[in-house]
Amino acid sequence: MSERPFSRPEHFHVAARPTVAEHAAVVASLVRGTLPGGSELVPLDEALGRVTVEPVASPVDLPLFRNSHMDGFAVRAADLAAAPVTLPVAAVVAATAGEPPALAPGTAIRIMTGAPVPEGADAIVPVEQVESRAETVTFAAPVAAGVFVRERGSDLRAGDELIPAGRRLASRHLAALAAAGLGEVAVRPRAHVAILTTGSELVDVGAVPRPGEIHDANAVAAAAAVVECGGVVALRGRAQDDRAVFDQLLGDAVRVADLVITSGGISQGDFEVVRESLLPRGGWVGTIAMQPGGPQALAMIDGVPVIGFPGNPVSTQLSFEAFVAPLLREHAGLPMASRTRRRLRSSIVSPAGRQQLLRARLAGDDEVEPVSGPGSHLVAALAAADAVIVVPAETTELPAAAEVEVWGL
Amino acid sequence: MSERPFSRPEHFHVAARPTVAEHAAVVASLVRGTLPGGSELVPLDEALGRVTVEPVASPVDLPLFRNSHMDGFAVRAADLAAAPVTLPVAAVVAATAGEPPALAPGTAIRIMTGAPVPEGADAIVPVEQVESRAETVTFAAPVAAGVFVRERGSDLRAGDELIPAGRRLASRHLAALAAAGLGEVAVRPRAHVAILTTGSELVDVGAVPRPGEIHDANAVAAAAAVVECGGVVALRGRAQDDRAVFDQLLGDAVRVADLVITSGGISQGDFEVVRESLLPRGGWVGTIAMQPGGPQALAMIDGVPVIGFPGNPVSTQLSFEAFVAPLLREHAGLPMASRTRRRLRSSIVSPAGRQQLLRARLAGDDEVEPVSGPGSHLVAALAAADAVIVVPAETTELPAAAEVEVWGL
Incomplete structure (x- = not known):
């Protein structure tokens, strides 16, 4: 793990206890620069809840072609001017692949909802409004041109904006993208976050703790919090209080993650593995003016921010809420917590x-x-x-x- | 596919056009009885956003044992009454597995945050407040009994409610469950929904439609809508307008799903595959007093409700919103749409x-x-x-x- 140049933010050096706002500003300056920018193309089936990066234009007219709004008969409105009138049924057009025949003057064509309107036809008369026999159809009343015809592009023209930038995609947006034939959509990439918990007292949640041991709640809570904020858990590891194990996990973490969160190992005890690992690499370990969550740590390892929280689950959760959640939500394009x-x-x-x-x-x-x-x-x-x-x-x-x-x- | 007895709801027989409220009531009566009840045990890592079925009691006291709030020294408060006082350091207790030694009167024990408080000790003095040498520690001031000692069960007693019924699980709830050692939690089961789209004009979203064809937006939108409402897509199929294919898909669907949604095939055209399939099995296909979404269908096939929507994407989406979304949200324990x-x-x-x-x-x-x-x-x-x-x-x-x-x- 080589060290990249790391310019220590202001409060890394000050002796005074940083305020919450000061610490938040430093965390933001470290994290904002490293979370992935640009966009990611995802299939529609994986795009629910993701956020568009830029406006999406429709590549096609919607509807794609002039089609019937009803099951009925395609006619020339002029042919029905003197209704009642009976016309021969020249063809049947279904909603399926194929070009329909043109409508000859003085004839009608049976047509289904969504089927392409034959050339020459300018209105659709619903089947409920006609008297239909084997080869003829009788219209009781005239019809206005355009009735029940969905014109090509009447919903949207090719090139028009289908979905604006910054839209969190719900089912109705996916429907519009699908209708336009777009199988993928460019969305904000997700932040990949590694979670490293420390503490020899920690055991898996399913395990029975021996005296002095407790369950590793931070691993579960931090992973869930990352997902709540639109991120992905890239790696989760527990180092107990073993420096070699922690260094190994940290090395793995900065290779796969945009951001590393640690819990524990940064206070005034004799076995502070995060402190021991980060300090020699130019990290900062100190106390900020916040409670719970006073002990905090920061480092840049191989260009990846490492944000160290205290080990108590409440401290870790509230530190995450104070310092990391707003940045992840901002990055994901999700609404801020109230x-x-x-x-x-x-x-x-x-x-x-x-x-x-x-x-x-x-x-x-x-x-x-x-x-x-x-x-x-x-x-x-x-x-x-x-x-x-x-x-x-x-x-x-x-x-x-x-x-x-x-x-x- | 055998027919189970099916008592046709009221409006299956009425000639009048059912109102939206009447139709919604019939759909609700069909669906509420068939969505899965009871609960499902899921691992904590899969429980984010799920909803508890019943109150979850903690199986243990929290904290599990009496432990130190600070890195410092465990003492008897009585020994510091005449401070300043210097005491020999008798032991070091880390936060790890193991029973700590008892604290002998007139001694102090070095202790780390989270470590079990030695028997006999009743206060912790933070390391920042003492003068510590190799084998002795000097306390400048007295300390009150109980200071910085976290009593066993001071957060919650075994048997107390940890999470109430009906709680949508967020990271902080998962943290509490994890801290209590609960690796799984009983949540409302998800509704498994099958989505069958019909229409010979439909092609996959990624495909290039030939003249007369359109993209199958309903499959994408309905699947996303099911997930938005807390359900799971159990099966997705497209039958074009082929009755044999539809019947086959419907047979598959009722085997794996609690609810089947169809789109298209229920209006007045010549190729209405859903109508043709459902009517002989006692289903209802008709028109309700709603626009869009007038054509609707209902059936019970092998005890599974089949809710048929029209084929237009807007009709399908708004029909889902009107009739199915509230039932799925109710079942999942999610908040209703506003x-x-x-x-x-x-x-x-x-x-x-x-x-x-x-x-x-x-x-x-x-x-x-x-x-x-x-x-x-x-x-x-x-x-x-x-x-x-x-x-x-x-x-x-x-x-x-x-x-x-x-x-x-």
């Missing part, structure tokens, strides 16, 4: 110097209620929350009814 | 006797604007719409600013 202002249902106190991310529930139309304590181990409490209250670092208390920033989960 | 009331931006006229589904765009906070004409071939216009205005069958004109029912797309 960021609103609401009024507190109850008063809160908050430690000075760190932006608090309080788990909360939305209440009423414009209120929000803190739930559970601030502990970064309260993974069930986070699952029960549907929002996060952001308490600025300098704020130490807020009365009920105070307006606060709220992130929707 | 149904609101808005004010018309411009006046409209509408034919009597049929509920119109007008393609429209939402405008401003509470307005809606019709776009394009009513033609069922306007597939590009539907793609450009983001809403449908519902004009009741008896309404023939509405002035600007009139309030109308609007479906969000």
Whole structure:
């Protein structure tokens, strides 16, 4: 794993504790430059929910050809002017491959919905409105020219915009692309994200932990969060606290991913594998003014950003939400998670110097209620929350009814 | 394909044209009884976006054991009462498998975040707050019992509800399930839907149509719509207008699907393969008071509902939205598409006797604007719409600013 030149962002050197905004800006500057640009051609069957990169023009007129809106009879409107009138049925035209015969004056042609309208015909009379015998058809009333004829290009002309840029493709968009014969569509490429969890205490979710062990919730949650934000999990690995294993996984990760996320191994313990791996390569490991999620790490390894989160599942999840989710959503063209202002249902106190991310529930139309304590181990409490209250670092208390920033989960 | 007893719903026999509401009720009565009930156990990695069937209780206390919130020193608070005090460091406890030694009075134990708190210890002093030497540690201030100790079960007790019933699983829910060691979760089963398109004029989307042929947009759109509504496409087939092929596909479909959707083959033409197949088996083929989407068909084949839509892509898509999407969303536990009331931006006229589904765009906070004409071939216009205005069958004109029912797309 060779080191590419890496210009350390500003706060890599400052002694002061970076603010959440400062840290977010550094993460954004690292990640925005490395996520894949351009577009990816995907088959329609894989395009649901993907986002177009540029406007898609129709290569054809829609409808492709002048066709019948109804099951009925193709006629010249002029022939029915003196209705009632009975005309011989000269042919039957089905909706299938083939050029229909031209309509001779003074005749009718039986025609099915979607079938090409014979040359010479300028109206369709529905079968329900005629009296039809073996070889003749009787029209009770005149018909206006153009009735029940779908003109070629009446939906869209070749070259016209079929789908605009930035459209998240739903079934109706795929229908239009399919109708135009476009089997593939250019969409934003997905970010490939590697997830490396660390910690000797971690065991697989299905396993029975021995005393001192816990289940590796971060691997599951981070993978799901990446998918929620339109990304793809390129690799998932667990290094326990083994530096050689971590370095090997990190090497694999930067080869296959646009972005690497790690959990654990960056605080003040004796076995901090991420810290030990990243620091010698010019990485930054420090503490930002956020709780939970104070310990953070950043590095560029082989041109791929490595974003290190703390090991507690709540810290990792809220760090992802604060720093990575907005960038992945932006990249994927997905809507941002809601960021609103609401009024507190109850008063809160908050430690000075760190932006608090309080788990909360939305209440009423414009209120929000803190739930559970601030502990970064309260993974069930986070699952029960549907929002996060952001308490600025300098704020130490807020009365009920105070307006606060709220992130929707 | 044997016929099971099939009690024809009311409007199968009535001569009058069923209303949209009547038809929807019949479809619902057929489909609700046949979509799979119960639950399906899926691995967490496949559970994102699925919906829980019943409350999930945690099988364990969370945290699993009493552990340290910080990297620091485990102490008896009583030993620090007369701080400053210096204690010998008796052991180091990492976050890994193993029972820690008990803390002897008058000693401290170095401890890492997440490591089990030694028996006898009742507080953790963070490493940043001590002066630590090789074999001793000096505490400058007393500490309260309980500080930075995460008690077993302080997040959740074994048996407590971890995830409620009916929750659509996001990453934070999967994190909680993983933390509790649950590798699988019981979710609502997905509806398996077969999609059969008919029409000799249809060719694959990638193919170049000959004169008279068009691309099979319905297959693409219906498959995507099923997925949007939480279902799975169990089978997709195209029968052209060949009755034997259709019957074969239908036989396959009812073996693998909970619901079969067909497009085309049910109007007044000479080659109506769905009509010909369903009528002898007790099916209903008729016209309802809706536009687009007037022709409709229903049958029960081998206990599986067959819902027949017209062949025009717009008719099929809006029929799906009107009759099938709400049932699939309900079954999957997904939110319903929005149904609101808005004010018309411009006046409209509408034919009597049929509920119109007008393609429209939402405008401003509470307005809606019709776009394009009513033609069922306007597939590009539907793609450009983001809403449908519902004009009741008896309404023939509405002035600007009139309030109308609007479906969000």
